[in-house]
Amino acid sequence: MSSEQEHLKETDTEARFEFKKEEKSAFKADKGLTEETIRVISEDKDEPEWMLQRRLRALKQFQKMPMPTDWPGQPDISEVDVDEIIPYIRPDVDVRAGVDDWTELPEEIKDTFDKLGIPEAEKNALSGVGAQYESEVVYQNMQERWEEKGVIFCNMDKAVQEHEELVREYFMTKCVPPSDNKFAALHGAIWSGGSFVYVPEDTTVDMPVQAYFRMNSEGMGQFEHTLIIAEKGSEVHYIEGCSAPKYSAFNLHAGGVEVFVKEDAHVQYSTVQNWSKNTYNLNTKRAIAEKNGRMEWISGSMGSKATMLYPSTILKGRGASDNHITIAFAGEGQDIDTGAKVYHNAPNTKSTIESKSIAKDGGRTNYRGLVHIADGAENSSTAVECDALMFDNDSTSDTMPYMEINESKVDVAHEATVGKIGDEDIFYLQSRGLDDDDAKQMIVSGFIEPITEELPIEYAVELNRLVELEMEGSLG
């Protein structure tokens, strides 16, 4: 076996994502959620009073709102008991806002990110990297040339301190209010870490910036907040990756993402989600696109026990456009309920949604999506395409699109197909000397190719590798 193949062998999921590190924390909140917890977290972060007040208001919302249980066919999230969650763990690092040199990190944290390949990627393909461990960002760095142009890429806690006015204006005020849903409210109350990205007018950040989120401890919740502001005519590509080792108790991820796409700006947001299969991924992601702004959501959902995530875009300005590309892969015990939400609130807006899902070994995927075209949003168009592939009879594949059209001068199309992996295709490949597993893997790779080809090459490779890992050995 060549050394290259040795490396591939190393990329077994156990080794790559599910290694556990001994828990070393500087500060660990008690389980559960009370006003006291929130005051303690806020104080530990030395936050301004207004942020504390926002947290407390969000907590009240959270306590008031019911658990979402009445969605048709929704994943079972009854196990999610916030009182069992450790909401905040500050890792034991010296520099609070994240170091800019990997070698300054404690060995076990550095080793974690080395194994995940983050420093390597930073060298090759990224403009900047942030890395979050438990509740806080431990590493943050951006190439100097961007700093000189006024681009800000820092962790969210630091942004509260250093860019207070911007954060105060945009943080959970205009895009995702805590009242949006119960987990957005929870997020508003105990958010910690995440990224703040600010791109000044007419600036194009030509290499992506990446954030990586890692949960290491059992029973914790990660609630990072990402706020991206792309000023007029600017362009940025943000990539996030996430993973955690698997534990028997559940983990909760309830992140919040807010993206502001100003006039003529272009934001691409890519996610490769590989949470461990005991994690509930209940995320709220939303973008507001102004005149001629363009928002792109690219998501690969491979991990988690249950995901309920519907990245949404509000097309607020004339000529704004949205593009959703989604891959969901549900294996044994997984329920991936994901999709897209687009509100066309202005004329000449355009959206396209492409979803590919794969269900096998008893997994369930569901495309759940909403396209709303408001009265007056004339000459708007939307095209939704959902394809699902099923491997066996224990799995489930659902498609639940919702279309609300209040305007007549529109072009609305939705299409979906579901099918099994083709026996004839497999037979053909086998007749060419491939074994059954390789043939199936190849068919799956082909099935998701229209989406992987939209990803930067590193991530396409990563996603393909994850799919291969999911497929490996479990077929037959």
Next chain:
Amino acid sequence: MSTKAIESLSEDTVRRIAEERNEPDWLVETRLDALAALESAPLPDVIQTPGRKWTDLEALDFETLVDPLNQADTTDRDADGDVVVCSFLEAFEEYGDVLEESFGSVIDPTENYLTALSVALFTTGTFVYVPEGVAVEDVTVRAEMNSRSLFSQTLVVAEESASVTILESIESGADVADDRYFSNLVEIVAGENANVQFGSLQNLSPDTYTYSLKRGDAGTYASINWIESNFGSRLTRSDVETELNGDGSESQIVGTFFGHDDQHFDINARVWHRAEHTTADLVTRGVLDEEARSVYEGVQDVGVDAWNTSSYQRENTLMLSDEAEADASPKLIIHNHDTEASHSATVGQVDAEDLFYLESRSIDSQVARNMLVEGFFVPVLEEIAVDEFREDVEALVAERLR
């Protein structure tokens, strides 16, 4: 969801209806059970999205809409051949056993508030019985609603290798000053290799609220084909459903609607694949003018035992007015991987280029638009094998365009 009790309704009301019709005990019991279910039965599910409910059934004021003891209708039933087509009253004596066995076997009367209300209070409807091997083509049922409220119950039993085409139409007769309520439950039991085609044309007055639930149980190799056309009523909730319970069974659900004024159509087509080698095809086309609103839900549910399933669904809505609104949700629920399933839905307006082409041929723009609307319905009309029914639908489309 809490439903409203109707104060004027009591066991006495139900017993009076049953006694006047000299009904057998089992049916009286079924009615009373349905009445009792009103206490707790929920309204039919309606689609909700954040901040919006697609149809508001809770706003219906049943207290004033329902007038159980003054129901009136004129129903003409016409059939040739070796088939029984009659009212329940006429059927009790000779076909009591068939009725008892099949009534409520497809639609559970206590399924929801509106089915329970309908079974407790129905005074009209039709019993169609097609014996083994009999084939009849022209069964027509033309009904006029002459009262504030009317509850109708239809049961079709097609035995092994029987074949029947039934066309039902419902219109408003005598004027009533108030809002009106029409409830229509249709059950079809299609035995082995039976073939039932059921067309329904609803053109009630614009002060009517309509609830219609039609459901078929398709046995081995049976086929049940529905045509559901809605033109009338202020608010229509229509559910057309087939359970493919037998191996090799098939169903087609064809739907058309044309809304104007402030009409609201809540159109639902659902099919459950529960056996092997079953096929379903759901095709709906609708036009909305003025302030009309449509809600469409299509469900293709493929069960875990439904090997070798084929299931298709298409829905298209044409909007003629900026004030109109079209909501659609075509759903796929797939539990068996040996399935070929697809669905599609579109919403759009009259194609500007088509219009321009016709105008360039010196066709007046209004006439051109009307031609294009009529053309829009053609793919659905082509699915309708019964000439008479197709002509009726074409006539209603033309009338609405005038």
